[in-house]
Amino acid sequence: MNNIHRDIKLADLVLLDHYYVLMLSHFNIHMPYGDKTIDTACIENKINPEVFLLFAGLFDSNQSITVPDLSEEDISTVISYLGNCHKYYLEEKYPSIKASIDQMMIDNGSREMKLVDVFFKEYINEVSAHLDYENKIVYPYIYSLCNSKNEVNSSESEFSVSNYKDHHDDIEEKLSDLKNILIKYLPGDNDQQIRRKLIFNLFELEFDLNIHTKIEDNILIPIVEKLESKEYRV
């Protein structure tokens, strides 16, 4: 994966790994791609190709990420990307997972299934609160850091890096637990088809969430820390 460069065609990227369709979609780059290269598509969509390549590099877990200095527009691109991820989870993924669980409730009358339903509802509430926190507190805070001269006092914002990271861990943990329960322990025999659909759905969600978390932990948070330290330099 480390031979991705800006002259590669979008279509070839996608044919290499279909996940890129989702990544491109989060960047608001739509199909049909024609024969466009990464470079062309980025320029058309006012995206810094370096940012795109930075994100594409997150796939390769062996590659260490060095975050370049990002301009205000770049930071805006990153936040817009993350915002699109949120929409994807809330408007597409979670409703479809919920529909599968509702269907499973019909095919699977066990008491454990009822608890799985409750478990998922709790998970959704936690995630929605987390996404809300990001939309309402984290992103505005970052924008304010970008825009400020020496005005912003970071202790005034409610944002806290450690708090932020904790949220991630809890949510990831619940998703992983759900997978394990469905695969290993939830009793039931007549729900195989819908169970399989649900599991595939969860794996897909988890994949995108992992990239999302990597962006937040490895790109966004270092940006915040950099911006915060710049303040205190004066």
Add this chain to the structure above:
Amino acid sequence: MSNTKLNIAIAEKSELVTSGLTIMLNSIGASVACVVSDIGELRHYFNKVSIYVVFVNPVLLINKTEEFNKIRNEFVDISWIAINHSSVPIEQITAFAAEISIYISRVRLQQILSETVSKDNSVTYDTDTLLSERESEVLRFLAEGNSNKEIADIMNISIHTVITHRKNITQKTGIKSQSGLTIYAISKRIIDIKSI
């Protein structure tokens, strides 16, 4: 699944429902050992015959929770299946392994029975039991809603030991959260659903 005829009890007041259910159960090879109109009468039969499944109308349990729980605790191997007369699913989580509607088909009835019974068999003869006795204990207290500190106090061990047990449980099951572990505990009959 066992080859012996499955012995079933029905606790239901409506003769219409009991005759219909009896006919359907007979046709799928199960044997109805008794029909009662009051759950107290069940004990008499449990002591005489090996009964594995009871179909019960939840209406019979109103104001009888204590008695019902006593019976359940005494005869732990029995699965209880609710007979739902309304078209609304029984929302609250109770001690029922499953619920059937009065519009159930023969095929579906058979499926539910084999799910319920095979689940019990797999728990009784589970050669894949994963957790040690101590770990199962910790899991039980955890699923009942206790914190690490509370578990340490109850079991008279250090909180560090509790945390180690939890780590091992997570490592063996793949489940970390308290609510997730609760579901696991119920599936393995380590706790009863009423105690959470």
